[in-house]
Amino acid sequence: MIRxxxxxxLAAALSPMAAQAADLLQVYEMARNGDPQLSSAESTRLYNKxxxxxxxxxxxxQLDGSASLTRSRTDYxxxxxxxxxxxxxxxxxxxxxxxNWSQFANLKxxxxxxxxxxxxxxxxxxxxxxxxxAAYFNVLVGIESLAAAETNEAAAKKQFDYADKRLEVGLAxxxxxxxxxxxxxxxxxxxxxxxxxxxxxxxxxxxxTGQPVTGLRALPEEWRPEVPAQYSNVDELVSSAVTDNPALxxxxxxxxxxxSSVSAARAGHYPTLTLGGSWGKSAQWGDSxxxxxxTPDTTxxxxxxxxxxxxxxGGATQSRVRQALAQxxxxxxxxxxQKRALDRNTRNAYQTVVAGISEVEARRLAVVSAQAAFxxxxxxxxxxxxxxxxxxxxxxxxxxxxxDYVQARYxxxxxxxxxxxxxxxxxxxxxxxxxRMLTQDAESKLQNANDAMQQ
Numbered sequence: 069m070i071r072x073x074x075x076x077x078l079a080a081a082l083s084p085m086a087a088q089a090a091d092l093l094q095v096y097e098m099a100r101n102g103d104p105q106l107s108s109a110e111s112t113r114l115y116n117k118x119x120x121x122x123x124x125x126x127x128x129x130q131l132d133g134s135a136s137l138t139r140s141r142t143d144y145x146x147x148x149x150x151x152x153x154x155x156x157x158x159x160x161x162x163x164x165x166x167x168n169w170s171q172f173a174n175l176k177x178x179x180x181x182x183x184x185x186x187x188x189x190x191x192x193x194x195x196x197x198x199x200x201x202a203a204y205f206n207v208l209v210g211i212e213s214l215a216a217a218e219t220n221e222a223a224a225k226k227q228f229d230y231a232d233k234r235l236e237v238g239l240a241x242x243x244x245x246x247x248x249x250x251x252x253x254x255x256x257x258x259x260x261x262x263x264x265x266x267x268x269x270x271x272x273x274x275x276x277t278g279q280p281v282t283g284l285r286a287l288p289e290e291w292r293p294e295v296p297a298q299y300s301n302v303d304e305l306v307s308s309a310v311t312d313n314p315a316l317x318x319x320x321x322x323x324x325x326x327x328s329s330v331s332a333a334r335a336g337h338y339p340t341l342t343l344g345g346s347w348g349k350s351a352q353w354g355d356s357x358x359x360x361x362x363t364p365d366t367t368x369x370x371x372x373x374x375x376x377x378x379x380x381x382g383g384a385t386q387s388r389v390r391q392a393l394a395q396x397x398x399x400x401x402x403x404x405x406q407k408r409a410l411d412r413n414t415r416n417a418y419q420t421v422v423a424g425i426s427e428v429e430a431r432r433l434a435v436v437s438a439q440a441a442f443x444x445x446x447x448x449x450x451x452x453x454x455x456x457x458x459x460x461x462x463x464x465x466x467x468x469x470x471x472d473y474v475q476a477r478y479x480x481x482x483x484x485x486x487x488x489x490x491x492x493x494x495x496x497x498x499x500x501x502x503x504r505m506l507t508q509d510a511e512s513k514l515q516n517a518n519d520a521m522q523q
Contacts, residue, residue, distance in 0.1 A: 091285045092204055092503040095277060096496075099200045102278030109192035116185035123178040126171050131162045152354050159348025159368075166343050166373070170335035177328035184321035190314040194494045198485050201499070203273045205478035208286045210266035211510050216470040217255070217262040223463055224248070224255035230449075231456050244456035251460040258467070285503075286510035293425045293480045302418045305491050309414045312492030316410055319403045326396035333392040336385035337378060345371040410490060417487035424480035431473035438466040481505075 090098065100106065135158040143150045165171060231248040235241070274280050299305065310316065351365045378385070442462040448454030481502050488494040 090281050090283065092201065092506055093499060095204055095273065095281055095284075096197065096200045096499055098277035098279065098281065099196055103196055103199075103276050105199075106192055106196050109189050113185040113189045117182045120175070120178040120182040123171070123175040127165050127168075127175065129162055129164045131160065133160050134158065153352060154354045155350060155352040157348060157350035159346055161346040162344065164343040166341040168335070168340045168342075169338045170332045170340075173328045173332035173335055177325040177332065180321045180325035180328065184318040184325070187314040187318035187321070191318065194314065194489045197494060197496075197499055198482070198489055200276055201485050201502070202482055203269070203276055204284065205482055206269040207266070207273055207284055208510050209474050209478050210262070210269040211284075211286070212474040213471050214259070214262040214266050216467055216474070217259040220463065220467040221252070221255040221259045224252040224460075227456070227459055227463070228252040247456050247460055251463065254464075255467075282511075284510045285506035286508045287477055287481075287505060288508045291477070291505060293428050293477070295421055295425060296484070299418065299421060299487065302415055305418055305487070306411055306414050308491045308493065309410050310407060313410055313490065314492055316403070316406055317492075319399070319406050323396070323399045323403050326392070326399040330389065330392040330396050333385070333388040336381070336388060339375060339377040342374045342376070343371075344374055345369075414487070414490040417483055417490050420483045421480070421487050424476070424483055428473075428476045428480055431469070431476040434469045435466070435473045438462065438469040442466045 135156075137154075137156045139152070139154045141150055141152045228245070228248040228251070231244045235245050270280070270282075346368070347370075348368045349365050350368070352363045442459070442465075445454045445459045445462045449456065449459050484502070485494060485498060488498050
């Protein structure tokens with residue numbers, strides 16, 4: 069697999085002893101070295117580029133060498149006897165295309181396919197960035213979701229114990245205990261589900277990198293989203309996407325290649341002109357030469373032009389033209405569909421990023437409000453102004469708000485990368501910018517939640 073290092077500074081971090089702990093950039097570098105999809109894309113590019121070499125080779129001189137040694141025997145009917153003859157020959161034959169429109173058009177098509185292969189690989193690299201970030205963020209969301217689930221479970225257990233004690237002293241009805249128990253059981257189920265999801269997220273990240281990764285970095289609590297200055301005009305972003313998106317560029321070149329293939333198919337009706345030449349030596353000996361003597365070596369030189377004019381091919385040429393036209397139409401329709409989808413996806417990504425700022429802030433305030441409501445309901449329960457059901461409902465609301473807030477934060481970062489990918493501007497600098505935001509130990513919050521459960 070062909071790889072380019074992000075920076076020499078990553079070499080130490082990616083050593084076997086340090087492979088278990090990595091930030092977003094390090095995980096991406098691991099994925100570049102271990103992702104089978106990117107490796108396949110690189111091999112596909114090399115495969116497609118050889119087509120241009122082969123098409124060019126067909127227009128260059130073709131030389132063939134040959135050598136033969138022959139023994140023949142002739143028996144005569146009605147006459148006793150036979151004649152044995154031996155001969156040898158070696159020669160060099162060469163041809164050079166003078167005019168063959170099919171080969172010229174095929175070379176042009178292969179050049180377009182070769183250029184398309186470069187853009188396809190660039191698109192695969194961009195796709196690896198967003199796939200790596202998505203897998204990385206899923207782990208972070210999974211960690212914080214599990215931490216929230218464990219905190220919720222600890223609170224539910226505390227609430228259940230409190231209701232049970234109040235029942236014992238006659239201060240609460242049995243229905244409060246049942247409600248608290250139901251919430252506790254639900255919280256335990258949520259924790260189990262969150263733990264299983266986190267294991268799967270880690271496994272998905274391992275699928276990309278080829279090795280387990282832990283010790284990830286997460287967003288700090290005080291982080292607030294911002295839209296980069298270059299994302300200020302959606303029409304300019306769409307224009308940039310149509311011009312610079314590598315996947316669309318590759319498809320445009322496929323259309324050009326299909327046009328050249330139509331020209332190559334039509335060339336089946338055209339004559340071809342070939343320059344040919346040969347040089348050879350031959351000799352013969354045996355009974356026919358007299359007493360087994362050898363004839364002198366005979367040298368033959370020739371050069372000439374060959375004009376080949378197609379007359380009738382059973383309709384195969386017309387069929388190949390129709391086939392090439394259909395293939396061109398397929399490529400053109402694919403290009404148009406891809407262009408329209410890119411327009412829509414770019415606009416949607418832009419709106420999602422812009423709206424993401426408000427969403428993250430709204431989700432944060434929802435957590436604050438839910439926490440305040442939960443705390444107030446607990447105080448109200450102690451003084452008798454709230455019921456266990458009120459506390460249970462507020463606790464459930466707080467858990468959902470915490471999970472939604474975590475998801476919104478990392479969705480915003482992922483959508484930034486998706487927008488850059490759509491516009492064809494995605495590169496390692498975008499990943500570096502996001503990586504600088506990840507300054508907190510992701511598993512510290514999970515450890516705090518575990519400690520709370522133990523208390």
